[in-house]
Amino acid sequence: MAEPVMEVVARPPESMEDVPLHYCPGCTHGIIHRLVAEVIDELGIREKTIGVASVGCSVLNYNYFKTDFQQAAHGRAPAVATGIKRVHPDKIVFTYQGDGDLASIGTAEIVHAAMRGEKITVIFVNNAVYGMTSGQMAPTTLVGQKTTTSPRGRSVEGQGYPIRMSEMLATLQTPAYIARVAVTDPGKVHRAKLAIRKAFRTQLEGKAFSLVEIISTCPVNWGMTPNEAIAWANQNMLAYYPLGEIKVPPEVS
Amino acid sequence: MVHDVIISGFGGQGVLSMGELLAYTAMHQGKNVTWLPAYGPEQRGGTSYCTVVISDEPVASPISSEPEAIIVLNRPSLERFESQVRAGGFIVYNSSLIDVSPTRKDVRVVAVPANAIADEIGATTVANMVMLGAFLEVLPVVSRDDVMKSLAQTISARHHNLLPLDEQALKRGAEVAQKVGKSS
Amino acid sequence: MxxxxxxxxxxxxxxxxxxxxxxxxxxxxxxxxxxxxxxxxxxxxxxxxxxxxxxxxxxxxxxxxxxxxxxxxxxxxxxxxxxxxxxxxxxxxxxxxxxxxxxxxxxxxxxxxxxxxxxxxxxxxxxxxxxxxxxxxxxxxxxxxxxxxxxxxxxxxxxxxxxxxxxxxxxxxxxxxxxxxxxxxxxxxxxxxxxxxxxxxxxxxxxxxxxxxxxxxxxxxxxxxxxxxxxxxxxxEQRHDTYLIDDAEIVVVAYGTVSRVARSAIDAVRGEGIKAGLFRPITLWPWPEVALARVVESGRVKAFLVAEMSTGQMIEDVRLTVSGRVPVHFYGRYAGVVPTPKELAGVIQNLQAQLK
CATH class of the missing domain: 3.40.50.970 (Thiamin diphosphate (ThDP)-binding fold, Pyr/PP domains)
Structure with a gap:
């Protein structure tokens, strides 16, 4: 009998290291990492890309991407990326930040990097909770959502309504591209990739600041199975965080 | 030889620039110099002053506890610094704006109607140069000619038309000090 | 040039x-x-x-x-x-x-x-x-x-x-x-x-x-x-500078602005025959302990005077190096006050009087 011919039908992107990820079962960081890596591959920019890791569950993501990386202090990734990009304006610089990092401790840095129009791309993963520290309330936590620091559910009285970072940043005149996507079903994953590609292309074309907010899940800290978490996100998060392109420069296609 | 002088007046009277001009001129004569301004809230509105030290040796302290001379352009400055002048030193004061006389008897006092003279010259802004001219007459740490050379180097070309007024101001200040010198 | x-x-x-x-x-x-x-x-x-x-x-x-x-x-x-x-x-x-x-x-x-x-x-x-x-x-x-x-x-x-x-x-x-x-x-x-x-x-x-x-x-x-x-x-990388230290019995330790004031003070008291000198750290870290220890070991120094614009911070490093072998005195102005040459000269004069 002849040897069976093995054909490669799927493989990790070139820009990703072939190592196991440390993320919890059902976590969507893995999908998002892959989307970013595929885009880097497709644009052929791996050797000129420098990533900035933030503090949160994705703190170790410099181990997963096959690009140069700097690990940043909590919330400061946009400032670190600013420093890198200004030194190497010909390189592609992206940050990868969670909602605690970007929407809480790092609000000043993200707002001002966006205002200055730093030519960087921000991957903003919003799962409405602090994951790494095991499930505390985030500024993006939905009203009524129970977390370890909002055990009775987030209340408007005292904790306010969650922050819509993309809409807020879109009030600034300088940013070029801001979109919100989700990775909670295959169609949305596909559209998320298109947005990520557009954001990187915005930077490649030398246009100002681009950001993609990605609605994600955290089954472990939400106390759900992965499927329940997907359903919960689709039903509740998307109701508060509508998907779509919020700011698009006419020239970027 | 070390000369230390405090120059003081209202913000806007040109005391900092006068000190800078003095320091700059002395540097060009090969001296070691420091120019130390009072900075911060003191530079807003109220009294502004600087300390200039001119020395053949490297300058140790740029702060002067007993200055050899003070050049004071307003009354608060006289009240603040009169007591600090070292015995045998100099007080050069703007008698146009200071309606009291220094009481120290152990220093040489020169009253200069700087604003009146500047108005005669036709430019109130050169009152500080009148004061400097008087000071250099009693303590010639640099010459008036050297000051004029420095001034030509440091001010922008569009102000060079004012140089003759500055020169006149220095000279008139010196004449006032000469008269005092003869009378004392 | x-x-x-x-x-x-x-x-x-x-x-x-x-x-x-x-x-x-x-x-x-x-x-x-x-x-x-x-x-x-x-x-x-x-x-x-x-x-x-x-x-x-x-x-x-x-x-x-x-x-x-x-x-x-x-x-x-x-x-x-x-x-x-x-x-x-x-x-x-x-x-x-x-x-x-x-x-x-x-x-x-x-x-x-x-x-x-x-x-x-x-x-x-x-x-x-x-x-x-x-x-x-x-x-x-x-x-x-x-x-x-x-x-x-x-x-x-x-x-x-x-x-x-x-x-x-x-x-x-x-x-x-x-x-x-x-x-x-x-x-x-x-x-x-x-x-x-x-x-x-x-x-x-x-x-x-x-x-x-x-x-x-x-x-x-x-x-x-x-x-x-x-x-x-x-x-x-330890660095320091000295001024008139070779015969000094009172050594002022000061850096930056205070070292400038101290030099004037030392010049003033030298005029009265007080053998004062200056040890000026240029690297605050690494602390110039080798050079300072040599000054201590010379045996000439009767007292150190640490002068700082603080309530006493560098003095801890001076004391560690001097290690009790010579008295270490302190003079500090702080909160934005700069000591004057006359003031510091007075401190040195008082110290000299105590030594006698």
Whole structure:
């Protein structure tokens, strides 16, 4: 009998290291990492890309991407990326930040990097909770959502309504591209990739600041199975965080 | 030889620039110099002053506890610094704006109607140069000619038309000090 | 010979940094050093460098972490409260081995304090400041010319050790003008190569700038290697200066602004026959213990007088070195008050009277 011919039908992107990820079962960081890596591959920019890791569950993501990386202090990734990009304006610089990092401790840095129009791309993963520290309330936590620091559910009285970072940043005149996507079903994953590609292309074309907010899940800290978490996100998060392109420069296609 | 002088007046009277001009001129004569301004809230509105030290040796302290001379352009400055002048030193004061006389008897006092003279010259802004001219007459740490050379180097070309007024101001200040010198 | 220029300390240090090859400056306005960002905003574009007015000192230090990690010679300047805000980032830079130069024009504190000269940040600069086990080389110029020269060394030392370097002064050194001679512009192509920098992983393995390591045994190895650098700094980078110390029975220990005042005071009391001299640390860390110990061991010194614009910080290092062999006295003015030459001379005279 002849040897069976093995054909490669799927493989990790070139820009990703072939190592196991440390993320919890059902976590969507893995999908998002892959989307970013595929885009880097497709644009052929791996050797000129420098990533900035933030503090949160994705703190170790410099181990997963096959690009140069700097690990940043909590919330400061946009400032670190600013420093890198200004030194190497010909390189592609992206940050990868969670909602605690970007929407809480790092609000000043993200707002001002966006205002200055730093030519960087921000991957903003919003799962409405602090994951790494095991499930505390985030500024993006939905009203009524129970977390370890909002055990009775987030209340408007005292904790306010969650922050819509993309809409807020879109009030600034300088940013070029801001979109919100989700990775909670295959169609949305596909559209998320298109947005990520557009954001990187915005930077490649030398246009100002681009950001993609990605609605994600955290089954472990939400106390759900992965499927329940997907359903919960689709039903509740998307109701508060509508998907779509919020700011698009006419020239970027 | 070390000369230390405090120059003081209202913000806007040109005391900092006068000190800078003095320091700059002395540097060009090969001296070691420091120019130390009072900075911060003191530079807003109220009294502004600087300390200039001119020395053949490297300058140790740029702060002067007993200055050899003070050049004071307003009354608060006289009240603040009169007591600090070292015995045998100099007080050069703007008698146009200071309606009291220094009481120290152990220093040489020169009253200069700087604003009146500047108005005669036709430019109130050169009152500080009148004061400097008087000071250099009693303590010639640099010459008036050297000051004029420095001034030509440091001010922008569009102000060079004012140089003759500055020169006149220095000279008139010196004449006032000469008269005092003869009378004392 | 290069031209002698009359320059403000803040502007001189900014120009000196550019001549040392600094091409990235980020900062936030704060008195008494705002002339530095103002100067940099004019000058950096002329040399193809980057000036950014950051949104805060917190952002500033992280911009330095990014730009320094990307391989540029980077610096910022601030004053005490702003330097406090940068401490987290300085710790990250030390941990991730990112070179950078920090200038602290110290002002009176604690809290918002005032804007007048102070040396109240000695502990912060030399004993940590930020979290974790690290050291900074801390340089303390006594004149504007020395500040210009130390800026050159600061960038070289930062690159040599891949560690932040701090230059400390105060409003007096920053606002004062003195004649300076500038060194020539450094040719950037002669600066040390930085194969570790994030420049894009083209044809090489990826570079990672990072201070995180969750395995304590691995992190301990990393910190051991940092310690080896700090040990080497201590062995090779101690610097000091002396004035009239050879026959001195009273040795004033002072740095920066106070050392200038002390020189005048020493000149004054020498005129009365008091054998006073000056020991001036130039590196506050590494502490110049070898040279100071030699002064102690000479046996001539009857008393040390530590003069600081603080309530007593450097005195701890003096005492450690002197180790009880000679009395160590203290004179401090603080919260923005600068001692005068006459005042300090009086302190030395009193001390002399006690010795008799």
């Amino acid at each position: 290069a031209e002698r220029m009359l320059m403000k300390g803040n502007e001189a240090l900014a120009e000196a940094a550019i001549r040392a090859g600094c091409r990235f400056y980020a900062g936030y306005p704060i008195t008494p050093q705002s002339e530095v960002p103002e100067y940099m905003s004019r000058r950096m574009p002329e040399v193809g460098g980057v000036f950014i007015q950051a949104e805060s000192e917190v952002a500033t230090v992280n911009m330095l972490y990014g730009a320094g990690g990307a391989g540029a010679r980077v610096m910022t300047s601030s004053s005490s409260p702003g330097i406090s805000l940068m401490q987290e980032g300085i710790s990250y830079m030390a941990g991730a081995e990112v070179p950078g130069v920090f200038v602290n024009m110290m002002r009176g504190g604690p809290g918002l304090g005032d804007i007048s000269p102070s040396q109240g940040d000695y502990f912060q600069a030399t004993k940590g400041g930020g979290h974790g086990d690290y050291r900074l080389i801390v340089l303390a110029p006594g004149s504007i010319q020395e500040m210009v020269e130390l800026m050159q060394d600061a960038f070289d030392l930062a690159d040599k050790y891949r560690n932040p370097v701090m230059v400390v002064g105060d409003g007096m050194l920053g606002q004062m003008m003195e004649p300076v001679t500038m060194p020539p512009m450094r040719d950037l192509s002669t600066l040390p190569a930085k194969p570790w920098a994030t420049t894009g992983a083209a044809g090489r393995k990826k570079n990672i700038i990072n201070s995180l390591e969750l395995d304590p045994y691995v992190l301990e190895k990393h910190v051991q290697s940092l310690k080896a650098k700090f040990d080497q700094m201590q062995a090779t």
